[in-house]
Amino acid sequence: MSGATPKPEEAIRPEIRSLKGYQVPDASGMLKLDAMENPYRLPAELTSEIAARVAAAPLNRYPDASGRELKAQLTTTMGIPTGMQIVLGNGSDELIQMLALAVARPGAVMMGLEPSFVMFSMIAKFAGMQYVGVPLNADFTIDGEAMLAAIERHKPALIFIAYPNNPTGNLFDADIIARVIAAAPGLVVVDEAYHAFAGASFMPRLGEFPNLLVMRTLSKLGLAGLRLGLLVGHGAVLDHVDKVRLPYNVNVLTQMVASLVLRHGDVLQGQAQAIVSERASLLSRLRGMAGVKAHASEANFILFSVTGAGAVYNRLKQRAVLIKNLDGAHPLLAGCLRVTVGTPVENAQFLDALAASLAE
Numbered sequence: 510m511s512g513a514t515p516k517p518e519e520a521i522r523p524e525i526r527s528l529k530g531y532q533v534p535d536a537s538g539m540l541k542l543d544a545m546e547n548p549y550r551l552p553a554e555l556t557s558e559i560a561a562r563v564a565a566a567p568l569n570r571y572p573d574a575s576g577r578e579l580k581a582q583l584t585t586t587m588g589i590p591t592g593m594q595i596v597l598g599n600g601s602d603e604l605i606q607m608l609a610l611a612v613a614r615p616g617a618v619m620m621g622l623e624p625s626f627v628m629f630s631m632i633a634k635f636a637g638m639q640y641v642g643v644p645l646n647a648d649f650t651i652d653g654e655a656m657l658a659a660i661e662r663h664k665p666a667l668i669f670i671a672y673p674n675n676p677t678g679n680l681f682d683a684d685i686i687a688r689v690i691a692a693a694p695g696l697v698v699v700d701e702a703y704h705a706f707a708g709a710s711f712m713p714r715l716g717e718f719p720n721l722l723v724m725r726t727l728s729k730l731g732l733a734g735l736r737l738g739l740l741v742g743h744g745a746v747l748d749h750v751d752k753v754r755l756p757y758n759v760n761v762l763t764q765m766v767a768s769l770v771l772r773h774g775d776v777l778q779g780q781a782q783a784i785v786s787e788r789a790s791l792l793s794r795l796r797g798m799a800g801v802k803a804h805a806s807e808a809n810f811i812l813f814s815v816t817g818a819g820a821v822y823n824r825l826k827q828r829a830v831l832i833k834n835l836d837g838a839h840p841l842l843a844g845c846l847r848v849t850v851g852t853p854v855e856n857a858q859f860l861d862a863l864a865a866s867l868a869e
């Protein structure tokens with residue numbers, strides 16, 4: 510016998526062991542403005558109807574594996590073009606994972622923009638893919654030439670473009686995205702997690718590009734607790750992606766409640782409109798504060814920078830206000846904090862706490 514006994518954890522791949530897991534801070538007792546949740550609850554008539562249906566739900570049975578009723582409802586609500594297929598996910602995070610699993614082969618590249626949603630690069634690692642991040646310009650616009658050059662060089666199997674982008678909040682130039690899709694040798698996913706708060710979408714353009722997929726989620730729209738994401742595109746691609754989906758990934762309650770709430774689609778749309786108008790007043794009030802630089806947003810959050818961002822973040826936390834600290838996450842995010850748009854009362858509370866934290 511020779512050599513030391515291997516430690517059991519060494520069975521885990523080194524790149525997984527060196528990863529820092531996705532951080533979800535404890536928000537109990539705090540004003541929670543860190544995760545782009547919709548601050549509004551559903552109206553009482555709707556929650557009573559949900560309660561009655563949940564009571565009658567066949568929890569002893571597996572869910573409808575194909576999610577037929579829910580997909581029909583989503584097709585209407587989300588304006589899904591005729592002939593396009595849908596794959597449902599347990600949140601859109603799971604769809605990112607399915608796509609990575611389906612394309613990962615030795616040397617396969619996932620490409621994204623930086624800074625953007627961190628789960629793209631994390632899931633590339635989970636699936637054993639190489640991740641290439643193309644930096645945005647200093648004003649957070651997309652660098653089309655750099656992107657096209659990176660595509661030519663790395664031949665990515667999968668490209669993710671968040672539209673609007675998280676955490677910067679802006680929509681990228683649609684003509685540049687169209688050129689990227691046309692030039693890409695593999696799949697391009699336009700991630701429209703914040704579609705409800707933005708005035709633009711690639712959904713109507715699916716027919717133009719056989720390699721385009723549009724991803725949406727109900728999380729930011731107001732149903733984060735249900736976990737439902739959808740991937741829309743051509744059957745020639747999605748029929749294969751659907752094979753890596755685990756059976757019954759979207760549970761009975763999620764299918765039932767999502768279908769019901771979407772049938773009352775005006776409720777969530779009305780809340781999204783309230784958030785959009787509240788976003789404008791939050792932005793102008795942030796811009797009126799000395800020492801704050803706030804960026805325009807097409808999403809339900811605002812990115813802003815302050816000097817001493819880490820300290821300001823901690824002082825806000827001491828005042829029971831939880832936002833997201835992005836200082837140090839990427840060079841373009843130096844000094845940046847991200848706040849989710851809340852109710853008018855919550856936003857006023859946040860602004861008071863921010864003013865006090867800046868003055869401290």
Ligand SMILES: *Cc1c(COP(=O)(O)O)cnc(C)c1O
Nearest residue numbers: 600601602626671675702726728
């Ligand atoms: C929040 C977010 C998601 C994940 O949403 P879930 O459906 O809750 O998993 C995906 N993409 C972007 C850009 C996001 O900001």
